[in-house]
Amino acid sequence: MNVNANVNKPVGVPGVARPAEPAYIIRSDDEAIEIAHKLAAEFVKGASKRDRERIWPAAELDAFSQSGLWSINVPQEFGGPDVSYATLGKVVEIISEADPSIGQVSQNHLGVVAAIRTVSDPAQQKLLFGEVLKGTRFGNAFSEFGSKRAADFETKFTDHGDHVVVNGRKFYSSGALLAHKVPIVALDDQGRAWYAIADRNAPGLTVIDDWSSFGQRTTLSGTVILDNVKVDKAWLVPGYKGYERPTADGAIFQVIQVAVDNGIASAAIKETIDFVRTKSRPWVDSGLDHAWDDPYTIQAIGSLKIRLHAAQALLEKAGQAIDRAVAEPNAETVAEAQIITAEAKVLSTEIAIEATNKLFELAGTRSTLAEHNLDRHWRNARTHTLHDPVRWKYSILGKYYLNGEKPPLHAWS
Incomplete structure (x- = not known):
């Protein structure tokens, strides 16, 4: 029986190593646009082949996040560029013209960075923005396949003092496969939604490469299984406050x-x-x-x-x-x-x-x-x-x- 259980157990994909060097920090809106164009000129070369053969854009994603473009909405008081959101939109458009899967992978990361700015206290902002500036990539484990509506969540966490424990199952998890951290939307005992940002290789966090859509084939999406995943409270972001x-x-x-x-x-x-x-x-x-x-x-x-x-x-x-x-x-x-x-x-x-x-x-x-x-x-x-x-x-x-x-x-x- 144990053998059969192991055969049927979902097989996850191991996480990727953190970058050896800190990411570059962009100095201006103009520089952000310039870097986006340079990256796009490289990304477009293999875009068709990556789509046809569903090749993960691993090297491209490293180049993208290490370029500094993944920290462009970090506030200046924490060492970030804090470019205009008009510039941020243009950056994503430029990258997406070359390869829209790569452009989409950045979406939830940039959105979570914005949420941290809105809802986190200064100590948490300093910690999390510091990681982003180093080149840490956030994936996502937000949406759920079987819920009645997209905004309905069954994933929950329980409080264990200095940490929480998360259980649930997610889908449409763009970027999770090659992320360094995975923000999980999970409900507390009051039904409020938080981002529980877990290590990609945390025990109990399994990311399955089962994205089968005919489009956006290399967005590194799929199923995320959360089985007693431990998240330190320093990484528990009160996302619900952004919509109260x-x-x-x-x-x-x-x-x-x-x-x-x-x-x-x-x-x-x-x-x-x-x-x-x-x-x-x-x-x-x-x-x-x-x-x-x-x-x-x-x-x-x-x-x-x-x-x-x-x-x-x-x-x-x-x-x-x-x-x-x-x-x-x-x-x-x-x-x-x-x-x-x-x-x-x-x-x-x-x-x-x-x-x-x-x-x-x-x-x-x-x-x-x-x-x-x-x-x-x-x-x-x-x-x-x-x-x-x-x-x-x-x-x-x-x-x-x-x-x-x-x-x-x-x-x-």
Whole structure:
């Protein structure tokens, strides 16, 4: 019986070593953008192969976090760059254009850093921000597969004096496979949600490589099993406090989603232009010698670019609104940040789906050949844009503008 139990026991993936050297600390917004472009130029080279063969971006993730871009929203008083959230959004967009799986992996880390800024006391901030500045990567163990709603959690912890013990099961755990620390959303005995930030190799914490989605295939997601996982209380972050009163925490999580979708759309449009310019044939009835002279294709490319630029402009505007809400959090500044971010989320979702679909329409049948792997853009867009339904963003926006109703306070708003 013991043998059979061992056979059926889920097999986890060992964690990765911490970096040997401290991460670089970025000095300005401009430097953050410059470094993002340099990394993206390298990440894009293997993006298609990583998607096709589901190769983990281990080296790329090390380069990304060691570059300093994973600490860009650490406050200056703790030694961080504290760049604008408009800059942070642009950084994630640039990386996501090269490889949106890598861009998405950074999302929960950056969101947790923001939450620590909002809810932790100074001693905890000093400890946790210090780790982030060294290059420590946070993964996530937030969502659960079997709960009734995404915001419902069954994972709980019990108090044991100087530490807590966590039990539960998670899914959609982007970044957990190659994280150094895993923030776990767990409920206390009052039903309040905390981030219990556990060591990746903590006894009882098992990360399973079972992510089977057709898109965002290398986000290092999967199942996380929590079996009496011990977490020191110094690493227990009261995340619920970020939603008891108006804060920008939800908008920050959301604006990074916007950036990923914008990156996917931008990559798809570039691929479309390149294919039309180098491989597509003109339509038989056009009388043209080159596909790039097709007036319908010209019109469609212009339309896609307009919509992408609108989504990018709203991403920047949302980042600026988030900056105001972080500096002065109140009902009005937070609602403004949420609303502009919701507008950006609508446009980023729609342009990501449209651009990745139009790629094949404009490039033609040969663009569907497996050798090009261009379907990865559509698969990535369709998968990532499902994080929260845009139809509900329209509802939030309509209620706000028509009836003055402020958006709800949670990580999806």
